[in-house]
Amino acid sequence: GQNIDQPxxxxxxxxxxxxxNCTYQTSGFNGLFWYQQHAGEAPTxxxxxxxxxxxxxxxxxSFLSRSKGYSxxxxxxxxxxxxxxxxxxxxxxxYQLIWGAGTKLIIKP
Amino acid sequence: xxxxxxxxxxLVMGMTNKKSLKCEQHLGHNAMYWYKQSAKKPLELxxxxxxxxxxxxxxxxxxxxxxxxxSSHLFLHLHTLQPEDSALYLCASSQDSEGQGNEQFFGPGxxxxxx
Numbered sequence: 001g002q003n004i005d006q007p008x009x010x011x012x013x014x015x016x017x018x019x020x021n022c023t024y025q026t027s028g029f030n031g032l033f034w035y036q037q038h039a040g041e042a043p044t045x046x047x048x049x050x051x052x053x054x055x056x057x058x059x060x061x062s063f064l065s066r067s068k069g070y071s072x073x074x075x076x077x078x079x080x081x082x083x084x085x086x087x088x089x090x091x092x093x094x095y096q097l098i099w100g101a102g103t104k105l106i107i108k109p
Numbered sequence: 110x111x112x113x114x115x116x117x118x119x120l121v122m123g124m125t126n127k128k129s130l131k132c133e134q135h136l137g138h139n140a141m142y143w144y145k146q147s148a149k150k151p152l153e154l155x156x157x158x159x160x161x162x163x164x165x166x167x168x169x170x171x172x173x174x175x176x177x178x179x180s181s182h183l184f185l186h187l188h189t190l191q192p193e194d195s196a197l198y199l200c201a202s203s204q205d206s207e208g209q210g211n212e213q214f215f216g217p218g219x220x221x222x223x224x
Contacts, residue, residue, distance in 0.1 A: 004151065033212060042199065042215035050209060095207040096165065099152040
């Protein structure tokens with residue numbers, strides 16, 4: 001079967017750095033997405049990786065290793081507004097998105 | 110209006126009711142999606158439409174019936190639902206259903222409660 005694993009919950013301190021990991025087993029691979037979802041709101045797109053390596057976008061970076069079936073989202077200079085759930089999703093060989101259950105990130109002052 | 114809109118935002122219905130959820134996208138996209146989001150579970154893809162044709166139906170019970178009259182509008186018709194169908198129903202759109210990139214843009218969702 002197809003599976004996406006990510007931690008259920010993480011806690012970090014304002015101003016610090018946090019890394020949210022995602023591992024996947026899917027039938028084929030056509031890209032990996034990270035989304036942010038604040039409580040009661042719609043998921044919003046953060047990043048897309050299809051080749052190995054690091055993609056940087058301001059305070060957020062996403063890394064992919066296809067051989068290891070592994071990605072991480074790195075958040076720097078954490079702000080209170082970064083408290084949200086972070087969803088990892090992989091597009092399989094049928095271009096269908098397989099979603100993880102999300103990681104709830106709690107930022108403390 | 111911009112982006113993806115959904116109505117109603119909240120819906121409470123009995124098991125014998127019939128109701129419809131509406132989604133509209135103002136992005137000129139060709140693909141639209143219905144997802145179910147339950148607490149602490151992954152997003153469940155229900156239906157995919159590409160250019161108004163249904164391309165995916167992930168074994169969804171027949172009490173959920175989608176309709177896509179044009180590329181900007183998507184409906185989810187509900188009838189004789191069960192309490193376990195209570196969830197957040199999200200609509201999304203993307204430029205196409207296949208191809209590289211093609212991030213999905215989500216609406217705010219309809220919070221459905223079935224009594």
